[in-house]
Amino acid sequence: MHSQPMEPEFDAIVIGGSYAGMSAAMQLARARRRVLVIDAGQRRNRFASHSHGFLTQDGTEAAAIAAQGRAQLMNYPNVTWLEGLASSALPRVDGFAVTLATGETRSGSRLVLATGVADELPAVEGLRERWGSSVFHCPYCHGYELDAGNIGVLAVGALSMHHALMLPDWGKVTFFLNDAFEPDAAQLAALEARQVTIERTPVARIAGQADVVLVDGRVLPMAGLFVAPRMRDASPVARELGCAMEEGPAGRYVQTDAMKASSVPGVFCCGDMARAAGNVAFAVADGAMAGVAAHRSLIPQLHTA
CATH class of the missing domain: 3.50.50.60 (FAD/NAD(P)-binding domain)
Structure with missing residues (x-):
């Protein structure tokens, strides 16, 4: 007798806990889904003292926006935050297995990548x-x-x-x-x-x-x-999963559709890693779309009706 595969621990795993990742996680959390956020703590704008041009937050310390976002996100009991580096992700029959640098593995039905980029000066x-x-x-x-x-x-x-x-x-x-x-x-x-x-x-x-x-x-x-720095992937996960890429003026980024779905089923990408240019406002908007799309993909009836 063959044992049945275990259900994934989470409905969605979000890799990257900056503005895009938290925004995606917020939408999934408010849909009462089980969400894991894995964050390596390397916001792209960590070198900037203040953020500008983001409505209601113009002139606010960049770190304060991130801290407030995390505090609000963690008010949802169905969200788990894990500090660490996601070193790889592999598809499995019922979703994805994400392995951390420590060797620890977590499983999720959907994957949202918000891993950002690194600037080469x-x-x-x-x-x-x-x-x-x-x-x-x-x-x-x-x-x-x-x-x-x-x-x-x-x-x-x-x-x-x-x-x-x-x-x-x-x-x-x-x-x-x-x-x-x-x-x-x-x-x-x-x-x-x-x-x-x-x-x-x-x-x-x-x-x-x-x-x-x-x-x-x-x-x-x-x-x-x-x-204008060259941009490179801050994480190899999207490339290892086989996500299609596009070449922009400043470097490669992940190709997504209007709903932030990548070319790999079940994988959604948002923020600077999935656009030619970005800022905090764009990242939050991208994340919201990716979170909504990931949630909708979890409802089979939406795709058969």
Whole structure:
């Protein structure tokens, strides 16, 4: 006699406990489903002191938003929070088995991935130390606070043209090409029309608040500096599951449909790992959609009626 497979411990496992993951878990919790959140504690915006542009939370400490979200989520008794790193996930007959770095395994009928991305910054001395405080990537998140001052754009490639053309709405822009990009004639005309100053002398290092020190010794003080980092997966789980990927301007991300379903049945992806560009507001919205979609997928009658 063959024993029957055990029912999964959870209706859904959410890997990633930042804004998108908590938002997804909230929808599932409110549907009275058993939810496990596995979080490695590495929010992408952990380097930024404050969050901007998120309605009702504009100017709030980023960590405070995350802490409040977790506190509200944990008011639901059907939610379990596990601090740890999910190292792998495998499909099984009735859902998925998620293995943690400790070797511990948890099972769930559905999987919501909100594992985020890691930013790869150019190798310029002093840049990484100022990431999130005076070096940024999102004008909508940080541009206004620079008080229309001098703004630098550090080129990493053609993508930096977007920064250079957008940022004059927030201040006086200097575009540091740094041997990483050379505008063509049309691009030069566009930059001139936006009154962007072009600096071709390479950058030696970043000092002070956001002072750009050039290799010829000149120092150009900036109120803030913008750079477009390359993004890479913060977790291998989506790739190991076989989720289809898309190539965006800044790196690869998971391909999803309008309901945040991935190409792998039962796997939903949300937040920065599943969009070409993001912020806290986008992450929360994505997570809500993924949580709702994961819940709906658990109701067979919705798909047979």
